[in-house]
Amino acid sequence: MEQPIELMDYQNRDIDEIEVTSRLLNMILEMSLEQQLALLKQLDATGYDGARRHARIHLKAPWAVFFDPETDKASAVDLIRDISRCGMFIETSRSFSVGEKISVKFEVPSSRKSYKILGEIVRFQKKGMGVKFIRRIPVD
Numbered sequence: 001m002e003q004p005i006e007l008m009d010y011q012n013r014d015i016d017e018i019e020v021t022s023r024l025l026n027m028i029l030e031m032s033l034e035q036q037l038a039l040l041k042q043l044d045a046t047g048y049d050g051a052r053r054h055a056r057i058h059l060k061a062p063w064a065v066f067f068d069p070e071t072d073k074a075s076a077v078d079l080i081r082d083i084s085r086c087g088m089f090i091e092t093s094r095s096f097s098v099g100e101k102i103s104v105k106f107e108v109p110s111s112r113k114s115y116k117i118l119g120e121i122v123r124f125q126k127k128g129m130g131v132k133f134i135r136r137i138p139v140d
Helices: 009-011 017-029 033-045
Strands: 059-066 076-085 087-091 102-108 113-125 129-136
Touching: 017 059, 059 087, 087 113, 102 129
Parallel strands: none
Antiparallel strands: 059 076, 059 102, 076 087, 087 129, 102 113, 113 129
């Protein structure tokens, strides 16, 4: 089991915001829903104003994502390049339309936890598309 690191240890290390955010995200994703809700309540009670609520995490190693997992039989692997609590950017050469609703399935490598999300395409670019999360779908 990993030993807790004291605040002084963090202050003496040269760490950046992405490292801290990544570590926090991994810790949160490993929590149960009840633990996540308790943490959210604690953070909201301390006056968190949401200034960074939608900050994107740019992934050093992109995560594989699958579209419409029950019906999509394509062998191409598409990649999540960045993610936030409200959406993600997926690198893909597939053709989609802005406003189209899709379901995606992905696994967080550090926790091996799978997620299935219903999303909406909010922008499309040469290298991929922005997807806004609508709701989480239970993983079978």
